[in-house]
Amino acid sequence: MKDVPWHVRPYVLGIPLLAVAVIALQWVRQPLRLNTPDRWISFLCGVGLVALASARPISLPRNAHVSLGTVFGLAATCLFDPTLGGVLFPLGLALAYLFNYLRRRRPAWYQILFSIAAQSLSLYIGAVLYLFLHRGSVNPTVSWGNALAFLLGGAVFVVLNVLLISVAISLSERIRLWEVILLNHHGSMILFVSHVPLSGIVLILYQSRPWAVLLIFLPLIAIHLSYSNLAHLNEAARKMLRSLATLVDARDPYTARHSGRVAKYALAIAQQMGVPYSLQETLQMAARIHDLGKLTVPEEILWKAGKLDAAEWERVRSHPAVGAYLVEGLPLFEKVQEIMHSHHERYDGMGYPDGLTGEEIPLGARILAVADALDAITAERPYRRIRTLDEALADIQDNSGAQFDPVVVAAALAARPRLQALYESAQEEEAAHPLEAEMGVPAYVRSSNQGPSSAVGS
Numbered sequence: 485m486k487d488v489p490w491h492v493r494p495y496v497l498g499i500p501l502l503a504v505a506v507i508a509l510q511w512v513r514q515p516l517r518l519n520t521p522d523r524w525i526s527f528l529c530g531v532g533l534v535a536l537a538s539a540r541p542i543s544l545p546r547n548a549h550v551s552l553g554t555v556f557g558l559a560a561t562c563l564f565d566p567t568l569g570g571v572l573f574p575l576g577l578a579l580a581y582l583f584n585y586l587r588r589r590r591p592a593w594y595q596i597l598f599s600i601a602a603q604s605l606s607l608y609i610g611a612v613l614y615l616f617l618h619r620g621s622v623n624p625t626v627s628w629g630n631a632l633a634f635l636l637g638g639a640v641f642v643v644l645n646v647l648l649i650s651v652a653i654s655l656s657e658r659i660r661l662w663e664v665i666l667l668n669h670h671g672s673m674i675l676f677v678s679h680v681p682l683s684g685i686v687l688i689l690y691q692s693r694p695w696a697v698l699l700i701f702l703p704l705i706a707i708h709l710s711y712s713n714l715a716h717l718n719e720a721a722r723k724m725l726r727s728l729a730t731l732v733d734a735r736d737p738y739t740a741r742h743s744g745r746v747a748k749y750a751l752a753i754a755q756q757m758g759v760p761y762s763l764q765e766t767l768q769m770a771a772r773i774h775d776l777g778k779l780t781v782p783e784e785i786l787w788k789a790g791k792l793d794a795a796e797w798e799r800v801r802s803h804p805a806v807g808a809y810l811v812e813g814l815p816l817f818e819k820v821q822e823i824m825h826s827h828h829e830r831y832d833g834m835g836y837p838d839g840l841t842g843e844e845i846p847l848g849a850r851i852l853a854v855a856d857a858l859d860a861i862t863a864e865r866p867y868r869r870i871r872t873l874d875e876a877l878a879d880i881q882d883n884s885g886a887q888f889d890p891v892v893v894a895a896a897l898a899a900r901p902r903l904q905a906l907y908e909s910a911q912e913e914e915a916a917h918p919l920e921a922e923m924g925v926p927a928y929v930r931s932s933n934q935g936p937s938s939a940v941g942s
């Protein structure tokens with residue numbers, strides 16, 4: 485629980501308490517009835533289906549998940565009664581977490597508790613609303629009234645579920661609520677929403693023949709797994725590019741960890757400017773891999789101590805376009821690509837590769853240019869003393885309106901205390917973990933880093 489900020493703890497613990505109180509109250513009002521073998525079988529099958537369908541959730545950013553368990557949980561609560569559903573669904577989820585625990589996927593206990601409670605509470609309220617509004621059979625297709633009531637109950641469930649989880653993320657990461665909702669759920673909202681009609685289909689199938697529910701189980705799992713594999717592929721692509729960027733940095737001991745530091749400086753400046761969170765995220769990703777194109781620049785050019793000739797300079801100048809080309813076609817990196825492509829443009833139009841001016845340059849690239857320069861100036865070089873952050877900021881200020889966007893420069897100056905703290909922590913990290921300890925960098929890369937750094941910038 486120590487990872488959870490103090491101001492978020494009442495919320496993270498309050499929702500499980502609220503869920504327990506609501507279900508206990510329901511139990512008092514209508515005790516759990518497992519008085520016939522049929523009820524027992526339905527209960528155990530329900531728990532099993534929820535557990536199986538929740539065993540491989542799709543990961544969303546910031547530790548959020550979506551699983552198919554809600555499809556069966558919502559249907560079971562409407563089919564039987566809210567008490568049975570209120571017990572069956574969290575039990576199924578808990579079993580799924582136990583299964584994942586045995587597979588060594590172990591979120592913190594409070595994350596499990598909160599996730600089970602938030603899903604159970606929203607599902608219970610949505611189902612109870614439907615049960616209150618429906619008339620006759622719980623089949624949502626028997627009348628327009630039932631169909632509307634089912635949609636309303638489903639909408640309440642989806643909205644509550646998204647809200648309860650988004651509020652926790654918004655509080656703990658200090659991101660505006662609407663931004664969390666947009667960022668975390670814009671690609672997966674269709675999944676959440678689709679669970680409502682799918683529950684309706686389970687209800688209809690069950691009423692025709694209980695075993696018919698199995699007919700939908702496999703196709704559902706197949707669709708879910710395809711989406712889950714896509715999410716894994718996206719994450720794998722992200723990780724692979726980050727590893728490649730680390731290798732690029734590590735080719736030269738004087739630019740090691742450059743991209744990581746640039747990402748932190750860029751974030752501090754972007755937050756000072758108050759840019760939307762979506763741009764902050766894109767910018768961080770772009771900063772981590774902005775020099776990826778240097779993979780194609782030979783080391784003798786990167787390390788050349790003297791002046792570069794025209795052909796060598798051309799090779800270096802190609803790296804923003806090469807980097808952007810490497811991530812082309814990956815939908816996840818569409819906006820990242822723009823920033824990578826333009827991170828050496830200058831505000832006065834004298835940059836490369838396209839000679840864009842002023843606001844023609846994407847805002848993310850204008851911020852990245854300042855952060856990149858800040859690290860290039862303050863980084864250790866064999867041929868000159870380390871320059872301080874204030875000296876770097878003064879240099880950048882001198883180039884405001886020429887190389888750099890004046891608005892971004894003003895933000896960097898205003899963010900000076902935070903940049904200073906980042907600069908100092910980078911120095912401490914450097915001292916505590918010298919390059920030789922860099923994880924994941926093969927020995928041949930480290931051993932070949934003997935040459936002096938060239939003055940080609942970064």
Ligand SMILES: [Fe+2]
Pocket residue numbers: 742746774775856941942
């Ligand atoms: Fe760079």
Ligand SMILES: [Fe+2]
Pocket residue numbers: 774775803827828942
């Ligand atoms: Fe660069």
